[in-house]
Amino acid sequence: MLADGKTYVIISMEEINMPITTATSLRKTLYKTLDGVVTYGEPITVTSKAGNAVIISESDYNALMETVYLTSQPGVLKEYKEAKKQDKKTYKKYDPKEEW
Numbered sequence: 001m002l003a004d005g006k007t008y009v010i011i012s013m014e015e016i017n018m019p020i021t022t023a024t025s026l027r028k029t030l031y032k033t034l035d036g037v038v039t040y041g042e043p044i045t046v047t048s049k050a051g052n053a054v055i056i057s058e059s060d061y062n063a064l065m066e067t068v069y070l071t072s073q074p075g076v077l078k079e080y081k082e083a084k085k086q087d088k089k090t091y092k093k094y095d096p097k098e099e100w
Helices: 023-028 030-040 058-072 076-085
Strands: 020-022 044-048 051-055
Touching: 020 023, 023 030, 023 044, 030 044, 030 051, 058 076
Parallel strands: 020 044
Antiparallel strands: 044 051
């Protein structure tokens, strides 16, 4: 968590191999491009003189926001790391009738 009290997810563009297009080219292929983003979940980088932007599907955006929210909650990352260390053989099967 940073001094402003927020947690940020930082993704290096070098790690993600996504298509890149210019804003001018995007205008010509907007519907086809959006269809690819939504149908295949393939993000696209759009470059312009003002800077770059990334287009992602709504479901990918929602998943990203959920991840940001969950990782910003105190103790969640610690609990996640501890859970990852557990032996999967000791996991208890989910029982919807079980009271929490």
